[in-house]
Amino acid sequence: MFTPISLSRVSGEAVEALLDDAFGLDRHQRTAYLLRQAMPVIDHLSFGMMLNDNLVGSIQCWPVAIGKAPLILVGPVAVASNRQNVGIGKMLMHHMLKAKRALDAPMVIIGDPEYYGRFGFDSVATQGWILPGPWEPRRLLLRNPENHPLPSHADLGPDPQPRNSPFI
Numbered sequence: 001m002f003t004p005i006s007l008s009r010v011s012g013e014a015v016e017a018l019l020d021d022a023f024g025l026d027r028h029q030r031t032a033y034l035l036r037q038a039m040p041v042i043d044h045l046s047f048g049m050m051l052n053d054n055l056v057g058s059i060q061c062w063p064v065a066i067g068k069a070p071l072i073l074v075g076p077v078a079v080a081s082n083r084q085n086v087g088i089g090k091m092l093m094h095h096m097l098k099a100k101r102a103l104d105a106p107m108v109i110i111g112d113p114e115y116y117g118r119f120g121f122d123s124v125a126t127q128g129w130i131l132p133g134p135w136e137p138r139r140l141l142l143r144n145p146e147n148h149p150l151p152s153h154a155d156l157g158p159d160p161q162p163r164n165s166p167f168i
């Protein structure tokens, strides 16, 4: 049976091994890593998916900002390569969205719109945003159901004041 647990209860080594498996060993070059550099993970939105004591999936969320507005960077979302396409990614995303608090900021992810569109993410409002590394504009996706006002042209990067943010 699949059981989601707080990622704080999972060993760092197990999470790193899962990420290497899902994304490959060159994953640290990805622009998403620059976006969340030196940021603390958001505990209440980060989970591991367990199957018989084995970690088979994980989701992590981080405080970032677009201009001065706080956002939550979702990802990496990772599923063990031998367990993909059986619903674990969807379970992790739904579990994380259910754990979202009323004051949490809107969410951003770099990922395939064909997958993350089903969770309410799209690239409409992100086309004027600037990232600290290469990115495909069609894969920069925002979920902002409350329509928080956000800048249309600004830099996306680590939140300079994550602990003071009213949204975390």
Ligand SMILES: CC(C)(COP(=O)(O)OP(=O)(O)OC[C@H]1O[C@@H](n2cnc3c(N)ncnc32)[C@H](O)[C@@H]1OP(=O)(O)O)[C@@H](O)C(=O)NCCC(=O)NCCS
Pocket: 022, 023, 075, 076, 077, 078, 079, 080, 083, 084, 085, 086, 087, 088, 089, 090, 091, 110, 111, 112, 114, 115
């Ligand atoms: C992408 C990922 C998180 C999806 O999780 P998963 O558990 O394998 O997928 P799920 O079982 O939740 O969903 C399967 C469905 O999504 C689709 N899907 C899976 N990955 C997809 C992708 N990258 N793009 C579009 N659709 C995708 C499948 O075709 C399937 O469609 P269906 O429901 O119509 O049959 C997982 O495959 C993974 O870790 N991949 C490697 C790392 C990665 O690319 N992570 C995402 C970037 S943060």
